[in-house]
Amino acid sequence: MADLIYRKVLHDLKDRIQNDQFKNQRLPDERSLSEHYGVSRSSIKRALSVLANQGIIFKKRGSGTFINPLYRKNDSIFHYEGSNLGITDSFKSDNQTPSIKLLNFSVVPATEELQQELFLEPGDFVYDIKRLRLFDDQPFMIEQGYIPIKIAPELSAKIVSESIFNYLEEQQGKVVTKSFMSIQAAPSTDEDQKLLNLKPIEPVGLMEGIFFLDDGTPFEVSNMRLHYKYLQYNTFVSLDEE
Amino acid sequence: MADLIYRKVLHDLKDRIQNDQFKNQRLPDERSLSEHYGVSRSSIKRALSVLANQGIIFKKRGSGTFINPLYRKNDSIFHYEGSNLGITDSFKSDNQTPSIKLLNFSVVPATEELQQELFLEPGDFVYDIKRLRLFDDQPFMIEQGYIPIKIAPELSAKIVSESIFNYLEEQQGKVVTKSFMSIQAAPSTDEDQKLLNLKPIEPVGLMEGIFFLDDGTPFEVSNMRLHYKYLQYNTFVSLDEE
DNA sequence: GAGTGGTCTAGACCACACA
């Protein structure tokens, strides 16, 4: 996986951008990069297009490829990138330690809505998992999720107290690579205020989503309520390929 | 633009998917499609990858290409799609009429921050445009934007009281095709409460972004404060090419 | 083994920016 050519180029370029190794916020032209890395121009283009989709660079036909001046400017403590999926990996890792407090772990019949969202049959069961996520003892997110037992029949309280995605990937070879997400804001409820240490006037950010495995199987329906200071969703939108 | 090969294939495939012309939620294999359309397999792959990025199809190596059964309309009243850019076009049009109340329209020197974000020189000026957006007399968004005068020297109070993007596209042939957006939630300020008819405990959604023209030129820096009920940002995230 | 998507190459030609 990591030995793909375009990925190696991608990572190297990303490093060099982050280390500020390009003058004038500008990258070398594609043909030079092709020669420099000893790969075809197509592979360079592929790496560059990933960076462009992530909003890290943008390309001007006829002029060159430039670093987005907004990149790295958004340095809030936490953020959820449009190009990240798992929560555990979404933190600015810095010096703080993420942890999880398990609030509920049970098995319930799938509602009709869940049946539709997770491709289940009537009578199928799901795990009902409610977790509080903290960062150095500061709670920032209440996360309620539903996962079909037939997809992950061996889940345990211990596992869900850690990273479910990491468990799946490392132990089961199942990789979560896609999600539909919906983001909203809302006043905090009493429970939000209690669990997240919020004042009544302080709101929460809502992120609802369905996560999919590699092969397109819907894997989890999740409802997340975030302390408002800890929601920053960055996304780069392009209509180029509509 | 519309005569690009991969776009023609893309639109044709999208139509055929929406008209349910593929059996078993499955598309023909890439080599057959290549032959069918009389184009190279690379062009087919490009069209398919756009559809995959939009969450419409997913590909299973070794098996084939399948239609995402979850592909369907999201039917909340307002929403801002990860694949929409302009505000005016982001409403479910229904029976309600969007309107704009101009709160401020002036020209000011670009701050250092704006100079960097909009690629300006010291001494350059920007329009400072503050607008209140309504939907059938119900205000839902305060929008504050900065646009370099040298990009749109002919802006007028009349124009900015309507859709700036539409004006640019129809009158100037400049198309906004990219944006870098950051979404957050925050308690409402006194001004928010007054302009958006919010109670003190009701929050706002923040959307900050830079909009880019077709050619990569940064065109507008915008700060939007939305009535919390009117922010729903939907997005499809894929890690395939991280 | 046959079929399918994934990666990569080498090169042609086009469209646009800038001097």
Added chain:
DNA sequence: GTGTGGTCTAGACCACTCC
């Protein structure tokens, strides 16, 4: 005109799934 990114082709070989 030169340089840059954009599109497209034809074909090779790899990796995975399913029979």
